[in-house]
Amino acid sequence: MRFVDEFRNAEQARALAARIAARCEPGRHYKFMEVCGGHTHTIYQHGLEDYLPESVELVHGPGCPVCVIPMGRVDDAIAIARRPEVILTSFGDMMRVPGGDGSFLDAKAAGADIRMVYSPLDALKLARAHPDREVVFMAIGFETTAPSTAVTVRRAAAEGLANFSVFCNHVTIIPAIKAILDSPDQRLDGFLGPGHVSTVIGCEPYRFIAERYGKPLVVAGFEPLDILHSIDMLLAQLEQGRCEIENQYSRVVPWDGNLTALKTLADVLELRPFFEWRGLGFIAHSALKLTERYAAFDAERRFAVPGVRVADPKSCQCGEVLKGVLKPYECKVFGTACTPETPIGTCMVSPEGACAAYYNFGRFHRQRLLEVTAR
C-alpha cells in the first residue's frame, strides 16, 4: 500500500537498527520517553522493540487522551447522559473507561442514550436530525483533536443549533511534559515528541525542555521507521553532545505549527485555571474550556454536573505508569485484577494506553519468544 509500506520496510529497519546499535556507548543505558500514546501503539503493534538493543529502553508517556481522564469526569458525563432528553456522543475509545460507577458501556446498557461517533461533526449531524433532543459531545484529547471540536462549536453557532453542546475535557501536552520533568523519580535521556500535537502547536513550545531541563526532543512520526529514525536522531544528539529540539516528522509537522488552527482554538477554547489528570493530580493551566463567547455551547453550564472528585482505586498505579516511573507489568494489578476486559485503570482501556498495548501485544516471555520464532 502506497504511503504506508514505505514506512514499514524491514530492510530499512535493519539498517537503522544497526546504526542505532553502533551509536550506543558500551555500558551506557538510554531511557527515552515516547510522549504520545500513538507511538506506544505503533511500537507494540509492529514489534519494534525487536530492533532495539537492550541498552535502549522506551518509557511510555502521558499522551494518551483516554488515559488521562479522571473518574470524576466520566461520572459527570454519565450524569448528563442519564437525562432523558440527552444523546451523549463520544469517541469509541471512551466507551469502556471506568468511572466511579461503571463505564459508558454500562450506562448505555442501563438505558442511557450514548452513541459512538468518529468525529464531532457526526455529533452535529445528530443534533440536526434530532431537534427535540439535546446532543452533547464528550470532547477529549490534546491539541490534536481540540481544533476539530473548536470548528464544530463554531459551526453550531453559525447554524444556531441550540440543542448541541460540548462537555469539554481537552487537555494540553506541555504542562504534562513539565510535570514529568519535575517529577523527582524520573531519569530520562530524551523524548520522542508527539507528532500530531505538533502539527498544531509546532516545535517551538518544546524549546524549554532542551534549554531548561537539558533533554533533547525529536518530534516523531507514527510509522515504525519514523520511530526508529527518531531514536537514531536522539542518540546522534547525545553522541555529539548536542541538546536540541529536532523535527523528524517534517513531512507533516511545520516548525511553527498550524496558525489557522491555533487562531480557531484561541477563539473557541481557553485555559482552565486547573484540571485533574488521572494519576497525575491537578495541574495548573493544563486543560481547555469554552470561551465566554461560546459559553452557550458549554455542557457544564447547560446541565448541572456533580463535579465530584473520585479518588482512583487504591490498587491502581496508572499515575506511575503515565509518568513512566513504572513499566506496565510492574503495576500490582496488571493482567490479573486489571485486564482489557475488566480495566481498573485507564491505561488498560485505550489501545494507546501503555498497559493495554503491553497486555495485548507484548505479553510473552522474551526467551520463549526467541525460541519459538527461531524454530
Added chain:
Amino acid sequence: MTAELTEVLDRIDRTRRARPRVREQRLTMAHGAGGKATQTLVEAVFLEAFDNPELNALDDAAALTAGGARLAFTTDSYVVKPLFFPGGDIGDLAVNGTVNDLAVAGARPRFLSAGFILEEGLPVADLTRIVASMGAAARAAGVSIVAGDTKVVPRGLADGCYITTAGVGVREHPRDFGVHLARPGDLVLVSGPIGDHGMTVLVARGDLDLEADLRSDTAALTGLVDDLLAAAGEGVRGMRDATRGGVATILNEIARAAGVTVVVDESAVPVRAGVRGAAELLGIDPLYVACEGRLVAVVAPEHAAAALAALHAHPLGDQAAVIGRIDPDPAELVLLRTRFGGTRIVDLLVGDPLPRIC
C-alpha cells in the same frame, strides 16, 4: 528478562486459565462482538447450564451420532445492518453462514430451518428479495430449507428483519475433523483474502463518510471443502470459517483447543488493497474483521502443497495462502511476525474494533 517479569507473566497465564465469570450486571454490546466477552458469556452462562460433550467441544457444528448416522448440527442468528450490502444481503448470509459451519466440520450440509423475526412496517418487497436470495443460496449450496417460522413484532422491536437458521449435515468421512487435533509442525492455511465482509458492511452502513470499492465475500464453502478433502483429506486436521472476530479469533481458538502456539507471518496473510486501506484509515486490524466465505485449515506439512493446490484450483480459493505454523510451545497464544519484521502476540479482541482517535 527479569525474574519479576517471568513471575508477572505466569500470574497472568494463571488468571487467563481461571474459570470465566461475567462481572457485568447487564449485557453490553461487547458480549456480542465475538471476542473475550463473548467467550466468557458462552462459557460462564451457557456451558454452565447446558453442559454436554457435544456442546462443550465449542466447534462450529456439533458432531452427533444418532441412529447409526454421523451427523453435524449447528445454528446461527443474523442481525446484520444494513439488510442489503454490496455482494449480498441478510438472506444469503443466513444460508451461507450455517452451511459453512457444517462444511468446515467436514460434513455435507443437507437440510436447513429458517426462523424470521420481522418488524411491523418492513416492506414486503424487501422480505421477498431476502427470501429469494436465501432460495438461490440454498440451491447453490445443495441444501433444502425444510422448516421455518415467522413472528412479527411491533415497530421498533427488531431492525427490519432478524433471521435464525439451523442446519443438519452428514459426516461422510469416517474420521473426525477438529482444530483441537492440530499438532506441532502443521501448517495453517487461509482460503482467500480476509476481512472483505466486515469491512464492506462497516462502509455500507454509511456512518463513516468513506467510499471504497468493497464487496462481501459471502459464499458457500461446500465445493471448496469437497476439493480440499479430496486432495488432502488425510492431512487436514481441522477447519474453521473465519466469521465474527475474524481470522485472529480462529487462530486463538486453534491455539487454545490444541494447547499450542500458532506462529503467523503477517506478510503472508492475503488482504485486498481496499480492505487494507480502509482498515488502516479506521485503525482496525484486518485480522479481526469478519469474513463470510473464507476458511482457515490446519494441515499436516506433508499434505500442505496438495491442499494449497486444491484451494488454488477452486474459484473461491485462488488467493489461498499458507499463513503460519503450529509450534509446540504450550502458551496457547498466537504470535505474529509483523510485516515490519518485529514480533507481537495477537490476542482475542476486547469489545468491538474501536478506531484510534489520534
